[in-house]
Amino acid sequence: MKQGALRIGVFTGPLMGTLFFIALWPLMHIFPPYSPTLGADAVAEHVRANQTGFLVGGILLMTASAIVWPFITVILLFLKKIEGEVPMWTTVTALVFTYGQVTVFLCGLAFTMAAFRPDASVEMVRAWSDLGMFLLVIPAIPGTTQYLATGVVVLQDRRARPILPRWYGYLNIWVGILSAPGAVVGLFKIGPFAWNGIAAFWIPAAVFGVWITATQIVLLGAIKRNALADQQ
Amino acid sequence: MNEAEQAATPHHGHIPGEPGLWVLIFGDLLVFGVLFVTYAHSFVAEADAMRLSQEKLGRGLGLANTILLLTSSWAIAHAVNAARHGSTKARQLILGAIALGVAFVGVKIVEWGGHISHGDTLNSSSFFTFYFMYTGIHLLHVLIGLGVLTWLASQCDRSGAWTGSFAVLEGSAVFWHLVDLLWVMLFALLYLLRHGAST
Numbered sequence: 001m002k003q004g005a006l007r008i009g010v011f012t013g014p015l016m017g018t019l020f021f022i023a024l025w026p027l028m029h030i031f032p033p034y035s036p037t038l039g040a041d042a043v044a045e046h047v048r049a050n051q052t053g054f055l056v057g058g059i060l061l062m063t064a065s066a067i068v069w070p071f072i073t074v075i076l077l078f079l080k081k082i083e084g085e086v087p088m089w090t091t092v093t094a095l096v097f098t099y100g101q102v103t104v105f106l107c108g109l110a111f112t113m114a115a116f117r118p119d120a121s122v123e124m125v126r127a128w129s130d131l132g133m134f135l136l137v138i139p140a141i142p143g144t145t146q147y148l149a150t151g152v153v154v155l156q157d158r159r160a161r162p163i164l165p166r167w168y169g170y171l172n173i174w175v176g177i178l179s180a181p182g183a184v185v186g187l188f189k190i191g192p193f194a195w196n197g198i199a200a201f202w203i204p205a206a207v208f209g210v211w212i213t214a215t216q217i218v219l220l221g222a223i224k225r226n227a228l229a230d231q232q
Numbered sequence: 233m234n235e236a237e238q239a240a241t242p243h244h245g246h247i248p249g250e251p252g253l254w255v256l257i258f259g260d261l262l263v264f265g266v267l268f269v270t271y272a273h274s275f276v277a278e279a280d281a282m283r284l285s286q287e288k289l290g291r292g293l294g295l296a297n298t299i300l301l302l303t304s305s306w307a308i309a310h311a312v313n314a315a316r317h318g319s320t321k322a323r324q325l326i327l328g329a330i331a332l333g334v335a336f337v338g339v340k341i342v343e344w345g346g347h348i349s350h351g352d353t354l355n356s357s358s359f360f361t362f363y364f365m366y367t368g369i370h371l372l373h374v375l376i377g378l379g380v381l382t383w384l385a386s387q388c389d390r391s392g393a394w395t396g397s398f399a400v401l402e403g404s405a406v407f408w409h410l411v412d413l414l415w416v417m418l419f420a421l422l423y424l425l426r427h428g429a430s431t
Contacts, residue, residue, distance in 0.1 A: 167252030173376075174259040180372060181365065187355050192270050193365055199270070203263055 006077075006223045009070035010216055016068035017212055020104075023057035023064070024136075028111065033133060033196040036189040043129050044122035047114050054115035061108030065101045072097050074219055079153045081228055082163045089149045089156075096146035100139050107135035137195045140182025140204050147176030147211070159232040168218045175211045179204045249403025257410050260373075264414055267369075271362050271421060278358055285359035286426065288352060293343045294423040297336050298416060304332035305412040308381070308405045315394035315401055323388035329408070330381045333374060340371055363422055370418055373411045380404045 024031040029050055034043065047054055072094075079090040114128035154162070154169030182204045185195040192199040222228075247254070275282050311325035344367075347353075347360070354364045384404055387396035394401060 165252065166250060167255045170252050170256035171259070174256045177260070177369075177372060177376070178263055181369065184354075184365070188361065191274075191358060191361055192267075193361060199267060199365065203266065207259075207263075 003223050003226065006074050006228075007220065009074040010219045010223070011071075012068055013071035013212055013216055016064045016071065017209075019060045019064040019067070023060040023108070027053035027057035027060070029053065030133070033136075033201060035196055036130075036133075036185075036194050040122040040126040044125040047125050047129055048118050051115045051118055054111050058108040058112035058115070061111070062105050063108075065104035065108070068101065072101075074223075075150070075215065077228060078163055078219065078222055079150065081230070082153055082157045089153045092149040093146055093153065096142045096149065100142045100146060103135050103139040103142070107132055110135055133195050134185065137182045137185050137201060137204070140179040140200075143179045143182075143204075144176045147172045147179065151176065159230070161230075161232065163227045163230060164218055164222055168214060171211065171214055175207045178207045249406045250399050253403045253406060257406065260410060260414075264417070267366060268417065268421060271366070274358055274362065275425075281357065282359045283426065285352070285357045285363075286422075288347070288350070289363070289423055290343075290346075291423050293339055294419050297339050297343075298419050300332050300336045300339065301412045301415050304329045304336070305409050307332065308408050311384075311394075312402055312405050315398065318393060320392040322394040323385055323392035326381060326385045326388070330378060330385065333378045333381065336374060337371065337378075340367065366418055366422065370411070370414055373414065377408050377411045380407060 021031070027050070029046070034046065038046075076090060076094050076097075079093060080087045083090050110128050110132035114125050114132060151169045151172035154164050154172065155166060157163055157166075157169075181193060181199045182201070184193050185200050188194040188197070188200075191197055195201055307325050307329035311322050311329065314320075314322040314325055344364070347363075352360045355361055381404065384396070384401060387394065387400075389395045
């Protein structure tokens with residue numbers, strides 16, 4: 001089995017996470033996110049002050065969305081191994097992953113648009129920056145479907161020794177449920193469900209961190225014992 | 233289960249359901265804990281505004297839903313017991329738990345509908361944001377739970393006896409109890425707990 005290739009694939013997961021974090025934090029300074037109530041002048045001023053950061057950060061976000069595919073592929077290979085001949089929920093996971101990564105790409109593009117013309121009107125700059133913020137948080141909607149589908153695959157494994165541990169299936173259901181509040185950020189400008197709020201931003205961000213860490217541990221464990229070649 | 237049976241069953245070190253399930257149970261409790269603290273913080277910081285909105289909440293429907301969900305939890309606990317003894321009542325009890333859960337959803341819809349028709353919607357005040365969002369997140373749990381219970385009902389044979397894995401039944405019951413526990417906490421916080429300043 002190509003264990004080396006699989007391990008490299010797993011490595012692209014944290015690589016994506018790192019690019020994402022570098023873009024949001026030291027480059028764009030939008031981690032933690034600015035308040036949705038911030039005026040157009042203040043948002044435009046922030047974007048202008050960090051123009052290069054926004055443009056380079058946009059490239060990193062778009063790169064992150066493209067570089068993560070080997071990681072996703074390794075997840076899908078194990079899910080398909082579990083499901084066997086009719087990989088229904090594996091396919092659902094794959095399709096939703098695909099559309100979720102498009103939103104990450106568009107997020108980078110929106111922030112690029114916000115910073116591209118410093119002489120644009122402040123309302124225009126804020127509108128593109130708002131779109132970037134939405135694309136950062138709202139993909140919790142497809143995310144919920146993806147995590148629940150992955151959970152269903154892992155929990156239907158009937159092998160005496162499951163390909164992926166069952167707690168990982170429950171973890172996916174947990175992450176799926178708790179990502180869902182990201183869906184409502186369009187309704188609020190203040191409070192826990194605004195895009196900088198505890199329920200719509202910090203909890204989904206924290207559970208995503210737990211998910212990506214747990215996924216690496218679980219995948220590396222399964223690769224080590226060569227679970228793809230399991231004959232059970 | 234009576235005491236003699238309890239003594240006869242070796243339950244030392246037994247984890248209900250399966251160990252992995254508790255990642256979801258404790259994870260959920262942890263996050264709801266954070267949500268409750270967030271609510272408590274606003275409750276103190278915006279005491280007067282919160283109280284004005286909270287007074288519009290009828291305790292009757294909340295209490296009805298508490299009773300429905302507690303009874304549903306009772307039914308599923310008895311379904312686990314029935315399955316443990318190979319009784320043919322397992323399916324009936326599961327279906328009973330589902331019916332009570334569906335009634336909970338019905339009451340919730342009536343309650344939400346009433347508030348919305350009075351103009352109190354998702355973002356009309358801090359309290360109603362908490363109310364709709366927290367009960368909404370809880371309702372998502374109820375719907376997932378109902379899906380699981382429906383699947384459990386399909387795992388009984390024609391006589392109504394449980395044929396599936398025992399750990400799966402027990403684990404599903406644990407999840408349903410979690411849904412119940414979260415509701416009782418929401419009921420206490422949103423409906424019952426009123427600020428001391430109220431005269």
